Amino acid sequence: MKTTAKEAKARILRHQRIGADSFRLRLRCPEIARLAQPGQFIMLRVSEQSDPFLRRPFSFSRVFPPGGKMKRTEEDGILEICYKVVGRGTSLMTKLQEGQQLHVLGPLGNGFWAAQGRKQAILIGGGIGIAPLIPWAEKLQRGRAQDRTFRNLNEPSAVVVLIGGESRDKILGVKEFKKLDLEPQISTEDGSLGVPGMATDLLERELMTRGHVSVALYACGPMPMLAKVAQIADQFDLPCQVLLEARMACGMGACLGCAVKVREEDSLKNSQHAPPDAAEERILCTSAFAGGETGASSESFVQDVSQPPAFRYARACKEGPVFESREIIWE
Ligand SMILES: Cc1cc2nc3c(=O)[nH]c(=O)nc-3n(C[C@H](O)[C@H](O)[C@H](O)COP(=O)(O)OP(=O)(O)OC[C@H]3O[C@@H](n4cnc5c(N)ncnc54)[C@H](O)[C@@H]3O)c2cc1C
Ligand code: FES
Known part of the structure; x- marks a missing residue:
């Protein structure tokens, strides 16, 4: 299902440690909770300051859409994320206080889809x-x-x-x-x-x-x-x-910072497991961009089994972050 990402403010309802180096943030954000699907993500500004400049991507770990089943005492339109402290941004996040407002953008990307006919x-x-x-x-x-x-x-x-x-x-x-x-x-x-x-x-x-x-x-x-x-x-x-938790800068398909090497074949169109919208998000990169010498479009590659597979770069934030594993060139 295609959704339109929204810029929104999210109020922190709860912030808890859940493991040695992991925390859970419960956010009230009905605009995004209404649309969010498992496997999609938000880009979150970790501080009110301009440093760090880039937002950080986090997957939804729970979603309670507005009007859903909540205890009568609880608010709805809730998102949760769980994060592990790995660097500067996530260290700053540990200081976030309940009641504080955060800038978030989402829901982004394509989430999981049901594999047809599997029991x-x-x-x-x-x-x-x-x-x-x-x-x-x-x-x-x-x-x-x-x-x-x-x-x-x-x-x-x-x-x-x-x-x-x-x-x-x-x-x-x-x-x-x-x-x-x-x-x-x-x-x-x-x-x-x-x-x-x-x-x-x-x-x-x-x-x-x-x-x-x-x-x-x-x-x-x-x-x-x-x-x-x-x-x-x-x-x-x-x-x-x-x-794939690829490194991301914009999260919206504008910077190519999240490029992932994928097989250049019609696997998305032909695959019964592919999400319906993903094919529209494909970008066909020239081989010059991909490090090749000819500059010819990768569309013109002919599959040769004696050669490494022809490839292109996919933007994980637009085509993913969920991919069919056979599409990825694992290096
Ligand atoms: C779609 C998506 C969903 C994600 N969901 C979650 C989530 O639910 N929970 C969670 O804890 N993290 C998640 N991540 C990873 C999270 O975004 C990064 O850990 C975070 O941005 C790191 O920010 P930082 O400023 O603390 O680290 P930085 O200071 O930027 O980097 C610190 C160290 O972590 C490494 N690092 C940074 N980002 C990543 C990454 N994406 N993958 C692997 N290594 C990285 C860097 O190479 C560096 O060694 C997700 C990433 C993506 C793309
Ligand atoms: S993060 Fe910018 S294009 Fe994906």
Whole structure:
């Protein structure tokens, strides 16, 4: 579904620490909450000052649209984001106070879409990457009862959640998934919670023990994890969507700061898994822009299996941030 991004002011209702280096911000912003879809994001100005100049992108971790189901005492039109402190912008965010107003732009990008005809959805999140999978799990769970798009997900264990992190205090989202009647499987690299290892180990185990005939994968996390998920998806021939947290400057398609290398083929048009609007957002870059020598349009490339795949650059903020994993050139 195509939505128009809005500039809005959002009031901070709650700001909590949720993990060793992670926080949750609950914002009242009915204009954006009305439109927001799982996998889309906002660009958030982290301070009232002009420094840092650039807004920072964050995925929705919960959305309560206006008029939705809230306790009578609570306000609606709410967005939540979860963030991990990694640098200057996110460090400044830890100082934000409840009641303060923030400038936000959104909803932006293309979110997750239902893989057609699949009976099981496996959601794989690494660290803070679990955040956008919470509203997607909610949509899948609710949709199973209400929406034709999700009617294939009719088995009791149709939605499976796998969460990975470095250690116990970096595992996020468990409570939220339990509220959705989902029992996430957990792995930690140091073995302090769940199965020792990586979320991708859980995925391989799940596919080998429970079968994989009608499975679709949805993943968000660090790039090496996503590359491994994509490789597993190829190995088992499964449709797989990945949310790429590419570095972004404008978030609106104007700067090419979020360019992602993708295969140059009609995969979007032909793929039954592609979101309906994504094809319109494609940009065909010349090979000169892509580092080639001829300057010819990449449209003129002819696929040659002995050569590396022809590629173009996609703007993650417009065509993504959710992509079909087979589209991405993982380097
Ligand atoms: C669509 C999208 C959704 C996102 N959703 C979330 C979310 O829900 N929660 C969350 O915590 N983060 C999310 N991110 C990443 C988040 O935007 C960055 O962590 C944040 O902008 C870093 O800002 P900073 O000023 O603290 O870091 P900077 O000072 O800009 O950078 C600090 C360090 O972090 C690295 N870094 C910065 N941005 C990224 C990035 N996008 N990916 C990988 N490394 C990066 C830099 O290379 C540097 O090493 C998302 C990014 C995108 C594009
Ligand atoms: S961030 Fe500017 S084009 Fe995507």
